Amino acid sequence: MGDSENVFSTYGLYTIKEKAEFSFIGVTIKIEKIGEHVYSYYRKDTEDNLLKKVIPVTSSELTIEISPIRPLNYPAKRAAHVYLDFETPIFLSEGSAASVFVRCPVEIGIFLVHDGHKDSLDWVDCKPFNSRFCLYGSPESGTLCKYAPSEIVDSYDDSTPFTDGILKVDLKNDLEKGLTISKIVFAANDVSVYYKNSKAMFDSLKVVLKKKLTLEILDVTTQPIETDWIKSPTFEKVESIKRVDMGIE
Numbered sequence: 001m002g003d004s005e006n007v008f009s010t011y012g013l014y015t016i017k018e019k020a021e022f023s024f025i026g027v028t029i030k031i032e033k034i035g036e037h038v039y040s041y042y043r044k045d046t047e048d049n050l051l052k053k054v055i056p057v058t059s060s061e062l063t064i065e066i067s068p069i070r071p072l073n074y075p076a077k078r079a080a081h082v083y084l085d086f087e088t089p090i091f092l093s094e095g096s097a098a099s100v101f102v103r104c105p106v107e108i109g110i111f112l113v114h115d116g117h118k119d120s121l122d123w124v125d126c127k128p129f130n131s132r133f134c135l136y137g138s139p140e141s142g143t144l145c146k147y148a149p150s151e152i153v154d155s156y157d158d159s160t161p162f163t164d165g166i167l168k169v170d171l172k173n174d175l176e177k178g179l180t181i182s183k184i185v186f187a188a189n190d191v192s193v194y195y196k197n198s199k200a201m202f203d204s205l206k207v208v209l210k211k212k213l214t215l216e217i218l219d220v221t222t223q224p225i226e227t228d229w230i231k232s233p234t235f236e237k238v239e240s241i242k243r244v245d246m247g248i249e
Contacts, residue, residue: 011195011230013113015063022066024108024162025126031062045124053121055112065118067232068165068200069109070188071146074125075132081244082188083134083145084167088152089182092173092209101158102150104167105130106193106200109235118233126162136185136244143244145185156201165193165200170223174210181207181218185244190222194229201229209248218246 007021014020016039019032026046034040034054039062041053055062072079084104092098107125111118125131134147156166173179184207191203208219 010198011067011200013063013065015061017061024124027108027124027126029110029122029124031064033062036060041121043122043124046126046128051122055121057114063113064121065111065113065233067109067111067230068106068162068193068195069123069232069235070191070193071105071107071125071131071148072188073107073123073235074128079133079144079146080187080189081136081143081145081185083136083147083183083185084150085147085183086150086152086181089180090152090171091178091180092171093178094173094176096178097170097172099168099170101153101155101166101168103148103153103158103160103164104150104202105146105148105163106165108162109233111233111235120233120235123235136246143185146188157199159199159201161198165202167191167202168204168225170204170206172206172208174208175216179209179216179248181209181248183246184218184220185246186220186222187244192224193232194225194227195232196229200232201225201227216248218248220244220246 009023016031022029028044030042032040037057039055043051107123110122112121132147135142136145159166194201203225204223206221206223
């Protein structure tokens with residue numbers, strides 16, 4: 001088998017007997033057998049950071065899964081919410097409903113598969129220069145979020161390989177007036193990620209504009225989707241995260 005046949009650039013499960021190389025938009029990962037039950041792991045990211053690990057295994061081969069994961073690890077694991085800032089705001093007239101597809105960033109997770117388990121081995125971000133935080137709410141009690149500008153697109157097929165997935169948002173306006181939605185904040189741990197080849201998508205969100213006591217809010221809830229795409233393993237420790245009541249501005 002030639003070296004070119006050992007170079008891969010798509011999500012999925014891989015069983016490596018001798019060596020393999022993976023290439024994802026400026027990120028290179030190399031895995032090579034260096035002993036009867038030992039493999040070496042090498043990764044160089046888009047900022048030329050190097051990571052090397054030795055992986056002992058009990059079998060004569062190594063199996064990994066490479067998949068899109070929630071964008072919560074870069075530049076640091078500090079936020080559990082994602083803030084999507086729509087590049088084109090959405091206007092909903094009173095009593096109306098609509099569904100839109102929007103972009104949401106992903107990172108790439110590398111998992112070691114063994115004995116029925118999938119252990120997180122490494123993760124990378126193919127667009128780290130776009131990764132930043134923002135605070136939703138007041139400085140005293142606001143919610144720290146992973147921030148991302150978000151473009152409205154046509155369908156799940158508009159996912160950009162290795163950098164973003166598509167999120168369907170079902171919108172409903174229960175208020176007695178029309179309003180514009182320019183952003184949404186949601187708990188990322190409530191949303192699963194799915195992949196097919198090099199594309200990714202998320203569970204959908206239901207967003208309702210309604211009254212809560214005297215306030216007008218966006219009520220955001222998660223809706224699991226039915227799909228034949230592969231569900232990504234969970235990279236982060238799943239914890240119960242508080243929902244954020246978004247005020248309508």
